[in-house]
Amino acid sequence: MSAWQIVAAEAPRFFTYWNMLFLGQAVLNTLIASVLGCGLGYAMGFVLAVLRLPQVMPVAAVRAVAILWVEAFRRIPFLVLLLLVFFSTQALRMEAPLWAVAVASVAIRMSALAAENIRAGLDSVRPQQWEAALTMNLRPLAALFRIVLPQSWRVILPPSIVHVLSMVKETSLVSQIGFIELTFAAKMLTQRGFSAILTYGTALVMYFLVSWLLASLARAAGKKLTARPIVLTP
């Protein structure tokens, strides 16, 4: 039988309610890992970006540590970071569930990317705004939250949606530690005997749909907030 005949013969057995439910839950897991991880990562990244500001953090050593964290973690491949987090939690006897390892890895990687993005946003505000605010005797954090941050949202927001998109794709690597997200689900169905064309093909289509949704969102946000084009990152 040719490949297409195999696919045609297996399709009714593959596209059943239960298989689709299984894949749907897997998509949900992918989204949970990437969205939750990105949320946590952005919170961490925000702290890191603020700690790098000389206006807010007067201690040079702390600024250096924040820079080192960002520079180190954006240069580690996600797979290696994932394995490092996975084995570190084991070595520390933390008994962390797999989803927590996945979310933590995404969060650590995201914190470095987010810190760069937020820094770009804060840099886009003119330095005179800082000077004026500090001259008016505002506390540095008040100047940040009341004056600088409101002006930098439009630079920060569109790339952050793109970051979620790139994390949806990168979480496919989480399949390597056994967390049942979309790629691992496709692998399980392949091992149950379905044709790899069907299983991985369906996974690709599902990834495409999720990414397409997020990319449209990013494009809409970009059009509304800035004139800058949206650049996708792998």
Next chain:
Amino acid sequence: MVLQYGQVLHYLPDFLWGAGLSLWIAALAFAGGLLIGLAGAAVLTYAGPWARWPVIAYVRFFTYTPQLVQIFFLFFALPEFGIILPPIAAVLIGMTLNAGAYLTEIERAGFDSVPGAELDAAETLGFSRVQTIWHVIAPHVVRTLYPSLSNHYIIMTLGTSMAAIFGVEELTARALNANAISFRSVEIFSITAGIYILLTIIASFLLWGVGRWLFRIRARVF
């Protein structure tokens, strides 16, 4: 937990050979992607709508789906069509096609960066075709593309780590092997992470230097 780096240091030469293979994979896939990107960007800029939509579909498909699943598809689904790829070929083809999609988008910006008025001016001044390309087009294209191409090259170097999943003996795969033998996981993967950090910092520095002295570009690389 006690970290014992002394027990895993003898893997270091092995890891560095693996890192060499990682760099090769990245370089080959990047070179292939550059050519695909050039063709794709040329079609998107100059061709009619009928030639454009397959290129747009290609770019969308490869940028919206994970590289890992694309290579899984090449590796596990193509045998059903009678095409059996060795792991290194599947990884290289997958990464090249993926890079081609991203580089199409990047290189299109280079085509767009040449102002039409300057081309008209060059023609008015009687520039030959070679002179136009060398003095008018090249400076714009290089200045626009160099920083983003350098960034993408470094991102691809990091992306080669997923070749380990298919059994290609590059840095991450060697780390996984060493981990299976010695069980000193945290030590091994922190060393691996350190090698990747060092590699990309060296690459950033070299690319920044080349851009600075050859093309007078001040942009930061990665």
